[in-house]
Amino acid sequence: MKRREFIKGTAAGLAALGAVSAKAEKPEYKVAVIGRTGKGNYGHGLDVVWNDIDRAQVAAVADVDPVGRAAAARRLKAPRAYADYRDMLQKERPQIVSVAPRWLDCHHDMVLACAEFGCHVFLEKPMCQTLAQADQMIAAFEKQNLKLAIAHQTRYSPSLRHVQRAITDGVLGDIVELRGRGKEDRRGGGEDLMVLGTHIMDLMRLFAGDPQWCFAHVRDDGKSVTKDQVRDGAEGIGPLAGDEIHATYRFGQTTMGYFSTHRARHGAANRFGIQLFGTKGMLTMTTGALPEIWLVEDASWQPGRSGARWKRITSAGIDKPETLVDERQALGNRLIALDLIEAIETDTQPKGSMYDGRAALEMILAVYESHRLGAPVDLPLKNREHPLSLL
Numbered sequence: 001m002k003r004r005e006f007i008k009g010t011a012a013g014l015a016a017l018g019a020v021s022a023k024a025e026k027p028e029y030k031v032a033v034i035g036r037t038g039k040g041n042y043g044h045g046l047d048v049v050w051n052d053i054d055r056a057q058v059a060a061v062a063d064v065d066p067v068g069r070a071a072a073a074r075r076l077k078a079p080r081a082y083a084d085y086r087d088m089l090q091k092e093r094p095q096i097v098s099v100a101p102r103w104l105d106c107h108h109d110m111v112l113a114c115a116e117f118g119c120h121v122f123l124e125k126p127m128c129q130t131l132a133q134a135d136q137m138i139a140a141f142e143k144q145n146l147k148l149a150i151a152h153q154t155r156y157s158p159s160l161r162h163v164q165r166a167i168t169d170g171v172l173g174d175i176v177e178l179r180g181r182g183k184e185d186r187r188g189g190g191e192d193l194m195v196l197g198t199h200i201m202d203l204m205r206l207f208a209g210d211p212q213w214c215f216a217h218v219r220d221d222g223k224s225v226t227k228d229q230v231r232d233g234a235e236g237i238g239p240l241a242g243d244e245i246h247a248t249y250r251f252g253q254t255t256m257g258y259f260s261t262h263r264a265r266h267g268a269a270n271r272f273g274i275q276l277f278g279t280k281g282m283l284t285m286t287t288g289a290l291p292e293i294w295l296v297e298d299a300s301w302q303p304g305r306s307g308a309r310w311k312r313i314t315s316a317g318i319d320k321p322e323t324l325v326d327e328r329q330a331l332g333n334r335l336i337a338l339d340l341i342e343a344i345e346t347d348t349q350p351k352g353s354m355y356d357g358r359a360a361l362e363m364i365l366a367v368y369e370s371h372r373l374g375a376p377v378d379l380p381l382k383n384r385e386h387p388l389s390l391l
Helices: 003-018 048-052 066-076 085-092 104-116 131-143 160-168 190-195 197-208 331-346 354-373
Strands: 029-034 056-062 080-082 096-099 120-123 148-150 175-181 213-220 244-250 256-262 273-278 282-285 293-296 311-314
Touching: 029 085, 048 056, 048 066, 048 331, 056 066, 056 085, 066 080, 080 085, 085 104, 096 104, 096 331, 104 120, 104 131, 120 331, 131 354, 148 331, 148 354, 160 197, 160 282, 160 311, 175 197, 190 197, 190 244, 190 256, 190 354, 197 256, 197 273, 197 354, 213 354, 244 354
Parallel strands: 029 056, 029 096, 056 080, 096 120, 120 148, 175 256
Antiparallel strands: 175 273, 213 244, 244 256, 273 282, 282 293, 293 311
8 A cells, every 4th residue: 555545544534533423414324234243243333333423324233133133222222133134125115234243154145145235344353254255245346336344453553654654765675574363262272363363464465565476285183184183263264274384475575574473372462463673673563453563663673672662653653652542442442333434435445455355365365275285376376266175
């Protein structure tokens, strides 16, 4: 993404966040929410976000579970509730739908149903199980010129415009390495790669562009994964394997990216995030709408030895205190929802679009494709099926 576009997009989100209600001047959007109690629920707040958007009104909610459905209707103040989401889409004809379940096994069908009824979508991450599914979802939305925003909250962080400016202004020098790790808790390995690695892959692309190739290896209990170790993943992930994964990506010029995850015995969750290493300094950050971001101008990458001082980057700038508050961790979702409305009205793509969701998934599945073939694989991948199903 170009620096000007990045800064403009983030500034627009912040401006919308603080704007007064524009109901009298601009149309109100009819919103519906699809949840699935017990099987992904309502994601990470993709339902309640619309309660805070002046120009949106939740008209209905769908959930096959009667208890969960009733609770959601109360929570969202939705006047109508349905057991069948297709029935809801057909009768309500909403303009925007939150496809909120966290589990992946339903994303493809739910999004295609939204396309059938002409609905724009706010979708929980990761996008879906396979690239073939992602391709179908994108083709359906392209056909009707619909917009889909993926819930990669960090991409929308107002702090990132200062990171992007530092990169563009050469504060870090030339970016030569990006390093990311998952939470490395009980999900360490394959589940960590899919569920949390999607955030890291999205950030790698944001800072370094599209990768050219991936070379990776997947291990389980110290041994190279074979088809005997492939299992059905939790939360509808689909085929899953490995408790230890190491992947290398080649970006443009001299930039390399690395992602690793393993089922850690000590220090789980402490390393989740991404680091950028440049020829003049380094930057480290977590994820979220207001991530912890620290910058040090030290070409040796050893500030303890050089005495270089770490500077925090916030939404206010470099070495400035944070001025925003993320109550209930809702800021990221609100920025995404507002940006989705702007994308609809300006016929542009959301900052975190369906193409970005597919690209992050492609980086993840490239890990398994490289392991399957025992060699680097070029991106985009030729194989659109799940690599583990072909082992």
